[in-house]
Amino acid sequence: MKFSTFAFALLPAVVLSGCGSDSENGNAAPDTEPLSGVIRIEANSRIDQDTMEQLARAGSQPATGVQVMPANFVLAGYVSGDSGFFTTIQGDTFDYRTDRRDDYIVPMAPGESIALQSFGSRAGNPELRLSFPDSTGAVRSTDRDQAPATLSWNGSNTEPANVRVSVTASGPGAARYILSKVAGEQAEQKDFYWPEHRFIPGQAVVSTAADEEPVPQGILMNASAAQAERLGPNRWLMTMPQLRAASAASADATLRWIESLRSAPGIVSAAPNYQMTAFQSMASAPTAEELYPLQWHYDLINGPVAWQLAPDGGEGVTVAVLDSGLFRDSGASVWHPDLDANVLPGRDFVDNDSLPQDPGSQIGTSVFHGTHVAGIIAANLGNSSGSDPDYGMAGVAFNAGILPVRVLGEGGTGSSLDLINAIRWVTGENPAGPPRADIVNMSLGGLPEIPDLEAAIQFGVDRGLLFVGAAGNSSTSVRSFPAASPNVLAVSAVDAAGNLASYSNFGSWIDLAAPGGDASRDGDNDGRADVVWSTSAVLNGGVFQPDHIGLQGTSMAAPHVAGVLALMKARNGLLDTSGLRALLVAGELTDSQGLNGNTHGYGILDASKALQAGESGIATVLSPSPSFVALSNESATRKTIRLTRIGPGQITLPVVTRSPGWLTIAEPQAQGSDFLLSISLNLSAIEPDVAYRSDVVVSYQGGNQQRTLSIPVSAQVFSDEQARDAGEHFVLLVETQPNSDGFYNAVSQVSATADKGQYVFRFRAEDGEEPWALDEVVPGDYFLVAGSDTDGDGLICQPGEACAEYPVTGLREVISIREGDPLNSLRLTTSYSRSSITAETPDVLPRPGFKGYRLMNSGSEGAQRTGAKAIQ
Known part of the structure; x- marks a missing residue:
């Protein structure tokens, strides 16, 4: 993917009242600290021990030791098949150094998988391979066309084995990567790219509170819209006035306009008119x-x-x-x-x-x-x-x-x-x-x-x-x-x-x-x-x-x-x-022999089998929601599974016929034509930081056929909070509008390392004396962001790097720093994953071509303006 920055439309400035007394350690913040706070780290986050940030330090060499991983983790890493440097369009030069292989010890139980996703770098996109010796001692590795690369452990013992896992750069160039081993439901929620769905510049699909035709001029004025085309009750396609030809600038302007629409009187919702694409690639009966x-x-x-x-x-x-x-x-x-x-x-x-x-x-x-x-x-x-x-x-x-x-x-x-x-x-x-x-x-x-x-x-x-x-x-x-x-x-x-x-x-x-x-x-x-x-x-x-x-x-x-x-x-x-979904769930439409449900769903289409199933009648089955349950002390220790009837027949009251000892399960309860199954985690029956996986098996009669339903469940009690580490973090105050090359200029910067599972940052007030330091703050309106620079290219928040934005990553808001009114104890959360655009997160907007945030150094505009010294 190509990433270039766009300007998020400004929300009304958030003027946070700094009480000036409740800092993280409980002590009053001095007047010279206009801004301070804490960045918490998402559960299971880890960092490679020899990222380019580490290798850039004088005398550093690639690590020869093996990192030991917990049962579940999401790790950001760096490997490079050679050394070199690249120069940005601003003239900044960054080195990258050789680090061909990273090794980890990972506890793997039979059937568990580990995944590798590579993001390349500004130095290229080398081929990465994931490998480990299987239970027979033979080395298994991923194919070059697997994305992400995934390997499953084939051990026969029920106890997890400590497996030496390797990530290797097979060609020249440097790459950021994510190595992960998390429970199924959690793995599905990980998206490491910023949402960048394409849309038509200058258009917005808008819902209004009142349904009047034509749309009242007052709403058009509030929306700064040139015209509105009726799509249906309360729905309009609005056109932005005076839009330049389609370009990055017009996309930025459109998103700023849509953000303003969302707060305009009379408008309930506003979204881009997204673009879709075809999914093909070149390449008597x-x-x-x-x-x-x-x-x-x-x-x-x-x-x-x-x-x-x-x-x-x-x-x-x-x-x-x-x-x-x-x-x-x-x-x-x-x-x-x-x-x-x-x-x-x-x-x-x-x-x-x-x-x-x-x-x-x-x-x-x-x-x-x-x-x-x-x-x-x-x-x-x-x-x-x-x-x-x-x-x-x-x-x-x-x-x-x-x-x-x-x-x-x-x-x-x-x-x-x-x-x-x-x-x-x-x-x-x-x-x-x-x-x-x-x-x-x-x-x-x-x-x-x-x-x-x-x-x-x-x-x-x-x-x-x-x-x-x-x-x-x-x-x-x-x-x-x-x-x-x-x-x-x-x-x-x-x-x-x-x-x-x-x-x-x-x-x-x-x-x-x-x-x-x-x-x-x-x-x-x-x-x-x-x-x-x-x-x-x-x-x-x-x-x-x-x-x-x-x-x-x-x-x-x-x-x-x-x-x-x-x-x-x-x-x-x-x-x-x-009825169709009932047949699908019952396995009547596909051949699922030996196939992976994560890639093939219920299996490969079988036309003959499907037609025979259609002739014999419609199946009646129970479908669980959620279909995979993950319990932990950091998310939920109790969940209710809805068993929904699919198909026209009757369902008998289901009975739980098998479940692991570390779960407490209530008898299923009928709710209309569905059933509710409540399960809870027995914390006293599991050990901390050990991943548990099993199935809850339910038996019932659907229609005239006896059936069983297996619901996979995972559980873990985490004690890793103080061990979390997402790498050195650079905390930036950036201007709220991008410059001509699409980046947001940073005007102040501090760095922080993980301490007991979190980062603490503090900025100083600008004292008017030279030399001005990177951590000095001038009153004004800014975005507060933070992140890691795993490949050392002077950019944070790229795919494969940790990122935090205030107040929520993906929904950044303007903070206003005023003289004599410090903002203390701000809280952010950093993570490798990014927000997705869904019906549940309607406020998220795409970031077409987002490049990340550029660090301050001797070549940046912010440093030139303040006279700050280059990063050492």
Whole structure:
């Protein structure tokens, strides 16, 4: 990712009243301390013993000892395959030194995993490898295309083994990294990147307290908006006046404007109009088609067997393809010949007309993304060209209707607003009417969680529509919407051997996996790269002509699922989201043999199995929420699990048949059609700093079948508070507006090292005498930030480094320092993780291209202005 700073819109200045008497140690703060406080460290945080900060000290050499880790930890580290230096655009020079390997002793129990995530540095992005000897003594290491790299311990003993884990730089250049071993639910919550979802400059989606049309001029004036377009009751698309051309500056201005909207009278909420992207990468049954031998992906999902069970090929079912539109042969005025017979009248929300045509691109590569996706779902048998009826390829549901809905424009990008409006049109909400489709495929995403988007999907679910979404191609566990919506089947991608594709997103929010391809692999050993073949067009003599190409991506995985759902829906028109999820949870839609639920969800799509399950009826099962429970003395020692009935049948009162001795479990209690299971941690039964993991097993009868449900539980009592260390921290007061190169100038700076699990910082009042020191403060308005500089490049708060912002990281506010009114005992928390944009954190805004905060030194503007000496 590229990171460059933007200016957060200023909140009203927070003038904190400094009582001047309650410092951290209880003593009165002297008048010369205008600002002081404490930075607490997030639980389990650790730091590599030889980061570049350490190596930069005179006479320092890479550590030869091995660091001992606790049972759970999140550690920031530094390795480099060589030595060198780099010069910033400001002319500052930073050295980086060789440190090829870091070694750790980590307690590992059978099945536990350790993960490595590399962030590179300004000196490059070297390949890092994670390795340790397994229980037989053989060294296991990660592959180069794993991101993050993860290894599991295969020991047979029930007691944890102390394993020597190594992180090695295999090439030149320096890298920051995070090495972590935390319980499953906690691991899913770790996002080490700043949210940087793209948005359309100059636009804001706004909710108002009153629903008047047109929007009152008073609200427009309060919003400093040029115009407002009505989207629905109380909802408006507002346009910012006098916006310059799209640029970093316009993005900054838009975010400042949106922040001001949030405090304007008459406005309830304001958010950017986020952009989404397509998830593809460059790279008498369908078996009778000439190009079928290329389509390994149909064999992987048991397509040939499914087509025997569903010879109608999904006839009568309509699949809406929310994408880039379809290729249209301008000469013949028809859609792609492998699609034309199945295409229904659609809608274009990009050009706002009734012809959802993908115009392609005369510049660069045009893959006709929507055409490729639609072909996987429902390319028809034969084609309509008349030249060779068997030439081409067919889709999974080859007789289903294709409803093309264009929401992606040039470059495969579109707006969240167009997506929401498209879903409302397909579901019949806007304008009011019957649903236009049975299934909605969304091979796009990269959005945060947006309440309006969730509401639009929920409306469709209530009407019986099924939604499928591509998980995303960022090799991350960070949730990508709309796929991560609880009402959408989130699909990850696998290669021809069923292994997770190198680019595919993963995590506990994945529902199932399907063929997405991987051009870097040949999983089925057929001598060809594992790409997914489907319909497209190519440029020939300056004119686009219909053709077929191979692509890879979760965009290709999702339509396999949508096609199978069309086959199922044709056999059982009553199939809805609740019934579908019941079948999924019961293992009726997938092959899960030996697969990782964190990457493959409930398994790899099995079309034959899914159709047989649909024929035999809908399962009735219990689904736990949360699905993984983590208990500790620092989070929660008691939790209630809701067991939700999925499916139409009856559920008997569940009975707990197995649980570990370190849990106390109450009998399940009925609440409507659901059940509540209360579990609590027996603190006297576990040892401090030892990770405990087990399952709570519940038995019940769902419908007419006896079933068991296993709920994984982890527990730990932490005593590591005083051992926490996130590395040396630089505490900065920075100006509230960025300078011309996108950085916030620091005007004052102190450093602190961890002491008993926290950092204590103090600034001094400016005394008017030279030389002025870095820690002197001039009254004014600032952001208060702090963080580590693991790779020694003069920047803090980069991915892989600790960061704290006042009052909450990700929601910084202005503090006002006034002469004679000290701000003492401020409290911050530093962490390696970053805030995500979700419906639960509506105040968080993206930081497109955030670079971090620059430390003061002899080359910085702040140091030049104050005459401060360079950092030693």
